[in-house]
Amino acid sequence: MLATQRDPVRTFVPAALLLLVLGVAMCVALTPAAATTLPEQPPVDTGATAWMLTSTALVLLMVPGLAMFYGGLVRTKNVLGTMMHSFAAMAIIGVLWVVVGYALAFGPNVLGGWVGFDPGLLFLRSIDTTVSTGGIPDLVFAMFQGKFAIITPALIAGAFAERVKFRGYAIFIALWSLLVYSPLCHWVWASDGFLLQAGAIDFAGGTVVHISAGVSGLVAALYLGARRGYPRIAMHPNNLVMVMMGVGLLWVGWFGFNAGSSLSSGVKTAQALTVTQVAAAAGALAWVCIEAVQHRKATSLGMASGILAGLVVITPAAGVVQPAGAIVLGFVASGLCYGAILLKNRLGYDDTLDVFGIHGIAGMAGALLLTFLIRAGEMPEGRDVIAQLGVQGLGVVSTIGYASVVTIVLLVVIQKVFGLRLGTTAEGAGMDHELHGEQGYGLLNLN
Amino acid sequence: MKLIVAIIQPDKLDDVHQALIHAEIFRITVSRVTGHGQQEDQELYRGEEVKPDLIPKVRLEIAVNEAFVEPTVTAILGAAKHGEGTIGDGKIFIMPLEEVIRIRTGERGGTAI
Numbered sequence: 001m002l003a004t005q006r007d008p009v010r011t012f013v014p015a016a017l018l019l020l021v022l023g024v025a026m027c028v029a030l031t032p033a034a035a036t037t038l039p040e041q042p043p044v045d046t047g048a049t050a051w052m053l054t055s056t057a058l059v060l061l062m063v064p065g066l067a068m069f070y071g072g073l074v075r076t077k078n079v080l081g082t083m084m085h086s087f088a089a090m091a092i093i094g095v096l097w098v099v100v101g102y103a104l105a106f107g108p109n110v111l112g113g114w115v116g117f118d119p120g121l122l123f124l125r126s127i128d129t130t131v132s133t134g135g136i137p138d139l140v141f142a143m144f145q146g147k148f149a150i151i152t153p154a155l156i157a158g159a160f161a162e163r164v165k166f167r168g169y170a171i172f173i174a175l176w177s178l179l180v181y182s183p184l185c186h187w188v189w190a191s192d193g194f195l196l197q198a199g200a201i202d203f204a205g206g207t208v209v210h211i212s213a214g215v216s217g218l219v220a221a222l223y224l225g226a227r228r229g230y231p232r233i234a235m236h237p238n239n240l241v242m243v244m245m246g247v248g249l250l251w252v253g254w255f256g257f258n259a260g261s262s263l264s265s266g267v268k269t270a271q272a273l274t275v276t277q278v279a280a281a282a283g284a285l286a287w288v289c290i291e292a293v294q295h296r297k298a299t300s301l302g303m304a305s306g307i308l309a310g311l312v313v314i315t316p317a318a319g320v321v322q323p324a325g326a327i328v329l330g331f332v333a334s335g336l337c338y339g340a341i342l343l344k345n346r347l348g349y350d351d352t353l354d355v356f357g358i359h360g361i362a363g364m365a366g367a368l369l370l371t372f373l374i375r376a377g378e379m380p381e382g383r384d385v386i387a388q389l390g391v392q393g394l395g396v397v398s399t400i401g402y403a404s405v406v407t408i409v410l411l412v413v414i415q416k417v418f419g420l421r422l423g424t425t426a427e428g429a430g431m432d433h434e435l436h437g438e439q440g441y442g443l444l445n446l447n
Numbered sequence: 448m449k450l451i452v453a454i455i456q457p458d459k460l461d462d463v464h465q466a467l468i469h470a471e472i473f474r475i476t477v478s479r480v481t482g483h484g485q486q487e488d489q490e491l492y493r494g495e496e497v498k499p500d501l502i503p504k505v506r507l508e509i510a511v512n513e514a515f516v517e518p519t520v521t522a523i524l525g526a527a528k529h530g531e532g533t534i535g536d537g538k539i540f541i542m543p544l545e546e547v548i549r550i551r552t553g554e555r556g557g558t559a560i
Contacts, residue, residue, distance in 0.1 A: 077457070233461050425529065428458035437491035439503070 022099070045135025051265035052140045058256025059147035063090055063154060065249025069304070070158050071440075072242030073353050077430025078162045079238055079440035085157035088170055089150050093177050097146040098124055104182035105145065109192045115183045116190050134263055144260060145185070152181055152209045158353030159217025160224050162235075163427055166435045168420035172410060180216065180406050184208045184399060199380040199388070200395040203272065204261035206316025206367045207399040214360020215400050216407040218351055223411045224421050226350030228428065238441075240300050247304040251280055254311045258318040272318040275326035276311065282330025283310020290338050305341075305358060309333040312362035317370035325373030332369065333362040367396050448544040448557060449516050453507040454482065455527045455537040460505050466526035467509075470518045474560070476508040486535030504537065510544055512557045 067086035074082045093101065100122060107118030120126030127138035153173035157164075187193040188202045195202070202208060227235070237243060259273035287306025288298040313333035314326055321329065340357040351357060371389045379388060414420050426434040433439060455463055460477065467475060481501040488502045511519055520539060528536050549559040 229461050233465075425458070428461070429456075430458065433490070437489065439490070 041131045042133055042135050044131055044137060045265075048134060048263075048265040049136050049140060051269065052136050052144055052260060052263065055256035055260025056140065056144045056147060058253045059144065059151065059260065060090075060253075062250050062253030062257065063087070063147075063151055065246045065253055066151065066154055068242045068246030069250060069308075070161060070246075070353055072239040072244075072246060073158075073237045073301075074162050075235055075430070076238040076441060077432055079432060080438055081166070081431025081435055082157070082161050084166065084436065085161075085169060086154040088166070089154035089157075089173055092170055092174050093150040093153060094146070096174055096177055097149045098142075101149055101177060101182050102142050102145065104178065105149075105185040106142075106190050107186075109186075109190075113187075113192070113194050116186045116192075132263075136263060141263070145189075148205055148209060148257075149177060149181055149185070152205075152213050153177055155209070155213035155355060155359055156217045156220065159221040159351045159355040161352040162431065163224060163227050163352075163422050164420050165418075165422055165426075166431075168414050168418050171418055172414050172420065175410050175414070176216065176407065179410065180212060180403050181208070184212050184402065187398070188395070195395050195398070198391050198394065199383065200391050201320055201370060201374075201378075201380075201388075202316045202367065202395060203319035204258045204315045206312070206363045207395050210312050210315060210359040210363030211367065211396060211399045212403040214356045214358075214363055215403045217355030218360060219404045219407045220411055221351040221356070222349055223408060223415075226348075227352065228424060230350045231345070231348060237301070243304055244300055247307050251307055251311065254280070254315075258315060262319065268319060271322075274323055275314055275318050275321055278323045278326040279314035279330040279333075280307050280310040282327040283307055283313065283334045284330075286310075286331040286334035287338060290334065305337065305354075306334045308358050309337040309362045312359055313366040313369075316363070316366045317373070320375055320378040321370055321373045322375050325370075325375075328373060329366060329369060333365050336365050337361050364396055367392050448547060448560065449511055449513065450542050450544045451507075451509045451511060451516070451519050451523075452540040452542070453509075453523050453527070453537060454480070454484075454504050454540075455507065455523070456529070456535060457503055457505050459527045459529070459536075462526040463507070463523055466522040467519065470522040472509060472511070472515060472519055472522065474509070478506050478508075480504050480506045484535065484538070488535075502535070510547060510560050512560055516541065 063086050067083040070086065071079050071083040102124060103118050103121035104115050107116035107121055110117045118126070124139060124142055127142060130138045132138055132141060153176050156173070156176070157169065185208050187195045188200065188205075188208050189196065195207075200207075229235075254276055255273055258276040259269045262268040262272050284303050284306035287302045287309065291302040292298050310330035310333055313329045314321075317325070317329060337354075337358050340361045341354055344351055344354070344357055368389065371385055371392055374385075374388075379385075380391075383391075411420065422431070422434075453463075457479070464475070464477075467473075481503055483501055486502060488499055490497045490499055507523070509519055520541070523539055546555060547557075547559045548555050552559075
């Protein structure tokens with residue numbers, strides 16, 4: 001018999017909660033919307049819309065890319081369980097975002113601006129036919145944003161890879177998405193969000209996506225503790241080939257992530273695309289150079305890590321820095337992340353796939369350093385560098401504070417109520433067999 | 448001299464390896480194998496429960512001098528069990544070892560182990 005059948009209460013509680021939420025939402029959704037005559041709306045800008053549709057698909061491509069990246073880095077017995085973490089985000093947040101996540105993130109301020117809410121946006125009902133001022137159908141914007149909501153919790157999974165239960169993880173990312181991601185997204189990107197109002201620059205999600213995921217990952221890694229045997233036993237990646245393919249998909253997808261965040265198809269898009277390419281290349285170059293100096297060898301994982309550091313650091317800055325600035329950011333990010341990972345090994349905590357070391361550190365570096373590299377004319381009016389640095393700092397600090405506090409509360413509650421940390425025997429046997437009843441690499445063994 | 452061959456569960460490899468190191472047995476050969484003993488396993492394929500005919504195991508091969516036979520066996524017995532012992536925990540085979548030759552130097556016998 002499967003392990004899940006031993007514990008009916010814990011199995012059915014999440015399912016019942018899910019059905020309850022869905023049922024209530026369905027009742028709301030099925031009541032006919034008030035027959036309003038639509039106000040005059042701008043014509044669809046087909047060029048911008050075509051690019052935003054492409055960007056939406058590109059950002060989704062990052063999720064299987066992330067699954068391959070993370071999946072290749074863990075041990076053989078955990079490859080499927082780790083890839084399932086990314087794919088579970090597609091399934092869970094893919095539904096949750098449409099049901100309520102978008103309404104929380106992009107509705108008008110409620111509860112003093114902590115989050116937004118607009119009942120009309122539940123199930124995306126009120127934007128079925130609307131077009132934004134930029135000439136892009138609102139549904140395209142909602143789906144584009146939905147991909148960011150999917151990838152952010154999936155990023156966190158790298159910090160506690162190889163040691164969590166699937167059910168606890170599924171509940172964690174659902175609640176984290178609603179209680180951490182939607183508020184942060186609202187603060188930074190909704191028109192009445194307080195960080196946007198304060199003039200904080202976060203072009204494509206340095207704070208919302210990378211700092212929040214990095215910090216939450218660090219908190220989770222510290223709370224759940226290290227994998228059994230870490231760092232005494234060497235734990236090697238099962239498939240670096242898959243890691244390289246994964247990071248390649250991430251780089252390609254990141255053009256949608258950053259250049260798509262211009263929400264247009266024009267000069268700003270071109271600027272964002274250019275610096276994304278340049279920063280990723282600079283990050284990769286810097287990382288392999290550091291390795292070549294330190295170890296006399298350039299590694300493939302170093303190349304992949306450098307690419308990722310460069311992509312993360314340019315994310316908040318993609319709209320406001322020029323190529324020279326992007327090169328500086330890429331170099332600095334790789335140096336900082338390389339140092340952060342060395343420091344992690346000294347400190348001995350088990351942020352398994354370096355979510356904080358890369359996403360957290362490079363995200364913070366990008367959000368703060370962009371102030372010094374900003375393109376003439378992009379500085380918010382009446383600000384000097386120091387004043388803007390203060391505003392960027394406010395964004396970073398509020399993200400770190402909020403994400404870490406809510407994450408620790410979620411972790412404690414989920415660990416106590418449903419169980420999150422995998423037991424010793426299950427961890428030894430591996431997630432693939434224990435949690436999913438499968439083997440990632442059956443063909444390598446006769447069976 | 449004896450050749451000790453142990454078939455163990457894959458998840459116990461780390462523990463057994465550590466126990467062997469603790470008993471000062473550093474020279475081992477490890478391979479992934481599949482086989483079938485008393486244990487029956489269960490996997491899933493599109494909602495169907497599947498019993499694989501062959502189950503993944505790990506095989507250790509350790510060549511030892513007589514004095515190290517019991518410490519090796521004790522280390523493996525202590526570390527390879529699940530709880531009080533579960534079907535599928537594995538087996539240890541001990542067989543006489545006729546000769547050992549170190550390729551680098553050509554030396555033979557107990558000192559070459």
